[in-house]
Amino acid sequence: MFKILFICLGNICRSPMAEFLMKDMVKKRGLESAFYIASAATSSYEIGNPVHPGTRKKLAQYGISVSGKTAVQLTKADYNKYDYLIGMEASNIRNILRITGGDPEHKVYKLLDFTGSNRDIADPWYTGNFDVTYDDIYEGCTALLEFLQNKNQC
């Protein structure tokens, strides 16, 4: 079982996009039972709020629903609960490490690390561009899934 937590600043735009896209990819490959996938925020800004309409609209284009998801904040206990804690940009990584108190088990990544790139994923809360963010998240999740499948555990 792979336990994956996607993380961004607010948990209303990018990390829920990654969570529900990854869940969809895993389901389409019949791998649901091998994964536990969720998302969280480094900040408290949007706690309890639903997914941003821009993310909802973009995922709906691909028949993906985010129904029931509301923003939650990353906790120190999540470090032990998950195998992979995956941020979207460098500032997320700094905030994750602040909350977890470090990364002794090397569980913390940026999503595009899995594509071999050091790039950040732009925040559509500021850019307004959910299309570019979706393309990056799609590329990152595809590479992450390939990476995990290559580990031969699913």
Ligand code: 4NP
């Ligand atoms: P996210 O975007 O980190 O991709 O969910 C943001 C959402 C809300 C805020 C910032 C970024 N905010 O400042 O409330």
